[in-house]
Amino acid sequence: MKVCISNGWNLFKGLNEKLTVLLYDLKEKFPDKEKFGLTNKMRRASFSVGAYIAEGSSRFSAKEQAHFYSISYGNLMELMGHSFTSSDLKYLCKVEFKKIKSIV
DSSP states (O other): OOOOHHHHHHHHHHHIIIIIHHHHHHGGGSOGGGTTTHHHHHHHHHHHHHHHHHHHHTOSSHHHHHHHHHHHHHHHHHHHHHHHHHHHTTSSOHHHHHHHHHHO
16 A cells, blocks of 8 residues: 555654654753663654654555554554553653653
8 A cells, every 4th residue: 555755744744743852852851861761762762753754655565565664563562562561660750651652
């Protein structure tokens, strides 16, 4: 199934507005020692999700699109893993964790 470029861009914008902005707001709740650890990994994963969707939507073959969408999904799962860890370490409260989970 081919997704047109504008649909991919809209998905990217939606994720960026919701997920990336949320993570930037939440990074203040993490301890300083996680500045270059967990928060950095979460932000990078959230950026990558949208970027791979946008890039995949520009590809013309279904195989190429699937490749980029698969990478994007992997980044979403990475972000969820980091979110579970953040919740377990009490860096995120239940409400914040549920916000991330609902977007993912």
